[in-house]
Amino acid sequence: MAAAAWQRLGEYLRDTQLLGSIQSTLYWDQNTTMPSRGSSWRGEQLSLLACQLHARQTNSYYVDLLKEARNEFEKDRLSGDFDSTEEFELSRNLDLLEQDLGRQQNLDPALIKALASAKSKGYELWQEAKAKADFSLFSKALSDLIQLRQEQARQLSEPRGCWETLAQPFEPDLTLIRLEELFKPLRNCLPALVDQVRSRHCSSSQKPMKIWDLDTASQNLLCNQLLKDWGRDESISCVAQSPHPFSITVGPRDFRLTTRLVPGQPFSSFLATAHEWGHSLYEQGLPDQSHQWFSWPLGKATSMAVHESQSLFWENRVARSKEFSERWWRRFSGAGAPVNSASELWHLINPVTPGLNRVEADELSYGLHILIRTDLEIALLEQGLEVEALPNEWNRRCGELLGVTPSNDGEGCLQDVHWSEGLFGYFPSYLLGHLISAQLAEAMARDLKSQGLEASDPIGRLISNGDELKLLDWLRQNVHVHGRQVNSEQLVEKVSGEKLSSAPFLRYLEAKFQ
């Protein structure tokens, strides 16, 4: 399609993407390198870029250009210029751009400014409140953020409730009814599963967990080995340390991840590396040709839940599998871990200890943490739950679902950063990611079998053989390549032949922990 408006639109999007990727580079630098007192100048750099970006995404030149490109496309469509794939892709790109523009245009610039300042204030007060385990220091800021986000949802005036509206950027097309449908079986089954496993643990004659650690060099060595086995190309990726592990894409050939070394948690950097590399592999596999390329919507990840499904697949389904322990226990033993068999490594890397902390939770109780947060943020945004009542509500639900109660707000409702930055509607993505990962893995196993891999667990077989790159091939061909052509539910149905459900995830948990 050589028409003028379309080309100019592509060039415009490319410059927008360049600016966005400069932001990403600064964010990376801030979290991996920047000296601490560089932060206030960095804040000014980032806010300058944010203003530029917002202007680019809403100015009249862009609005007109998008209209022109739409008209051009409709004209060429009527002339029969496209085959059906092409028509779908071009049309979807325009739809998504128009949707994003509409959202930006609906927002009052004063609200955007107020939100930015409330976020940065909220984050600051949350840090203090968390350090002092004193929710009262943060409650006013949280209350302000809630009001502003409610106002944002009103301004967006989508045919949805407040929480749903705010969740759209993370999970396009998600509804509360659908979410409850997906989560209900987990509400019913997870507590009982956790109880069973806990009582088995208590009644068993297992020795208490050994206290041990690995030195920095050994941990780095194991992480590098993992990335090498999992296809890292050093010419397009790099690794650093940061306080909170993350993965970020800086350019179409520039993928980055961080990990962290936590004293006393010898698997922390290894599992974070597996997790973040899973995110990165998804980004690396996104379509990159022509009009899908990097700066167009179709070249981007479709949802946070799908993103999370990819990181969780590599972390839990692969790195925490029995077969992986079989291949790796000698490496861990050689590095100084107190393991003399695959089974010992597997038990150490798969602890089951329902606790108060989401990030450290095992696969079994993780979902309960998300249910607590999801219910509470819906209550805060839509059901009139008072901010002051949050700590008690949090603690009560923890006791009910997890069987443990926080002794202070620091390990309770202040533990996560999300709400301090006004991030509502994000938490379910983590749990949806578990569901999607499990359902995709079942589809993958069926495919591998139908391709002639004779094994009761073909995924495990490939891991045993050190053939993880074949798992990656499957993900690339079946998941990554679609970008934003489909939303997450459509993707799952396309790949697995069935609507998304919690059944595969529950089957996976039962098989693993019973």
Next chain:
Amino acid sequence: MAAAAWQRLGEYLRDTQLLGSIQSTLYWDQNTTMPSRGSSWRGEQLSLLACQLHARQTNSYYVDLLKEARNEFEKDRLSGDFDSTEEFELSRNLDLLEQDLGRQQNLDPALIKALASAKSKGYELWQEAKAKADFSLFSKALSDLIQLRQEQARQLSEPRGCWETLAQPFEPDLTLIRLEELFKPLRNCLPALVDQVRSRHCSSSQKPMKIWDLDTASQNLLCNQLLKDWGRDESISCVAQSPHPFSITVGPRDFRLTTRLVPGQPFSSFLATAHEWGHSLYEQGLPDQSHQWFSWPLGKATSMAVHESQSLFWENRVARSKEFSERWWRRFSGAGAPVNSASELWHLINPVTPGLNRVEADELSYGLHILIRTDLEIALLEQGLEVEALPNEWNRRCGELLGVTPSNDGEGCLQDVHWSEGLFGYFPSYLLGHLISAQLAEAMARDLKSQGLEASDPIGRLISNGDELKLLDWLRQNVHVHGRQVNSEQLVEKVSGEKLSSAPFLRYLEAKFQ
């Protein structure tokens, strides 16, 4: 001064500085972290920022704003609103901004674009030519760069010759006549000095240099110790590795330097750290209050020669001194260096071996390398030396001045990157830096004596005592604090009471090497 135009100008300059510092952050990242194939996208990011910056520095809003601020200032000056210091500082800020604007406005945008593309092409071809030691691959690109830079000088139409015009950004107000006056004594004395030292070396019964190295961890430890001793504040500075060591300022509280580990050169990272930290200390000491602050001209370094004088002071006058060796030889010995005395360390860290390579040259022959380059670039730009004749001319002068002749162009006229990026007029800064460093050091010694420090060499005494921070105090108060208030010659005269000359440098060399 609360007047409106002046404030708006300050805000405008601040945003310009923010953009410039984003460029610096990307440059830092590119050289320390970025995976290799990220480079083409990075190039696009940088060129987007360069366009934005150029637009900001020449657009009509800025032109009008600067005029308004000038008018406002003249009005307030007539009303007697300023004391003399204030009047000087405000006026000088405006002068420098107007000078920079005038230069930008004189240039045809087509030339700027052509230069950018010729630089990037030149750099690319130079890399290839150097790797293959084949000048013919690069000669056409060099010839294009020379023509474009000649055209640039014509467009700038300053009352100076071509070379002088191009040297102004590095050395404001420098003239060729003055340069020759400063360099002439070096032309006369250096070759003889080098010969003397060489013949002494040959005739002495010294054993050949031992071959040894230090492991990475030890080198890093020594570098960290050095920075700690020399006042590094980790909350405002950070260190990384890069192929070519450099120092860069990313924000008013964000100073960075890199070093590199070179196998078989155990002092390389240590001396590079000393050198780059010297640059950084200068930047850290620049004035940072009110209208001198960071984004105003007066808050910036005054010239590359002064910059270089600061790095050379810390590298050569301090880290390569006898007193420093006395305090450090046990640390080096403990790290694995084959030294059993201060004298052994001092001899190892002060080799005298006139060779073909500028970067590896000793203090004595370094100046000869610069004389060769300065003469040749003047000949290329102003005296009709043909590009094709460059390799022969280079080799002939090397033989004459250094007593060694390159065996190929890779170790000859292709060794430095500067010309490949069209950088003419920069080389003399290195040698002027030696001169300035020596003259400032003599003034410092006099000051310290007059303050009661009884020692034939007060600088050496402070180093012996581990009191290097007192040297830094002196530099801060006498050199760093002036920013661009004075040019480099004015600075030297202000501090030493005498016009800049090569005598202190020659005295220093004679004392050290005889």
